[in-house]
Amino acid sequence: MHVRSVLIPITATSRRDLIERFAQLLVGLFLYGVALGFMVRGGIGVAPWDVLALGLVEQSGVGYGAMTVIVSLLVLLLWIPLRQRMGLGTVLNALLVGPSAALALAILPEPSSVWVGGAMFIFGLVLLAFATGLYIAADFGPGPRDGLMTGLMRLTGWAVWLVRTLIEGSVLLLGFLLGGPVGIGTVLFAFGIGPLIGLFLPRITRRRQARSQQLGELRPA
Template sequence: MLLRAVLLPITATSRRDLVERFGQLIIGLLLYGVALGFMVRGGIGVAPWDVLSLGIARWAPIGYGTVTVAVSVIVLLLWIPLRQRVGLGTVLNALLVGPSADLALLVLPTPGTVWIGAPMFVVGLLLLAFATGLYISADFGPGPRDGLMTGLVRRTGWPVWLVRTLIEGSVLAVGWLLGGPVGVGTVLFAFGVGPLIGWFLPRIASMREARSQRLTAAPAG
């Protein structure tokens, strides 16, 4: 019953469609972590939530990926008073992205110059937008941070842009005070991630929908 309740929100049309969506979810989350690794290695600044995670990691006896998981769990606890519904994708997002980022950081070399670091950041940003399109279109529930935003929008009645700005501005400020890396990459992320996701997501979602319809129309057996 619990598993059924967790899976219920997705729009899978068949068991095969469900399996394919689950695979898409896992690939998307793992690639998201790899994308974070690229952006961190780029050395020109990171997204606000990663400024916070890296700032905490400077003072805590645990690594960046573990801090990312811990922050995600704390954010999920904030869902309770907001009465947000947790999906399977929400839980896996919290648990998989951080370790995937740590593995990427183990493999990726530290660039010697900004001329190498900046392209690494751009690759990470593009990959993150693509990965976001994958895991969102799989339709297993929002990530912890997105769910916090939508929950606050629903409870307060404030516009999305205001709630998102307040959340990300707050975590950016705290992360910067803790020593997290703020730089030109932070600005590039702020202005670039939305349009990039806006380009990738509808295309991936359209392909996912077309695939689901083909599976529905295919004869059994």
């Protein structure tokens, strides 16, 4: 079945497949925000995009959750000259991750020591990689930052590592200049997120594809 949309068309093997994948998308985005909350609360540094968001928070006084949404929407504006098409998952990513991160920060206590903070950060990092696998495997379109990367790759013809490095490096530098927190957690994220996503994403994708195929075969004629 095909769901008509002004966004990227959504394809599903059955109505149940669509519902299950949509639920997976929402769970993935919620957990992604929770993971960000754990990493921020850990207090040992954050990912480059969160260095930027927290730097802007420092300068503006806007809350972290709201600033995360604002940054995502600004990134989506950069899609326009790149002629990137959004998916439903792209829009929900921009709107839902920030509030779930703010909720996590409201609940999580301050770490009692740097060791507790480090453990919180590492848990958040692993959870973020798992959540990334969930929402990507749901196949409702890329997140705002991923779409920026692929759009620039298509425009410039540069390799993925070069485009990703330039984006992350520029964001990190700007965030640092604005007063965002840079620490050992920033380094752990830089070297750890790729392998962790590589661990979770293929497995989650295979399970999701197998489930979608099964639901398609069970669909009444």
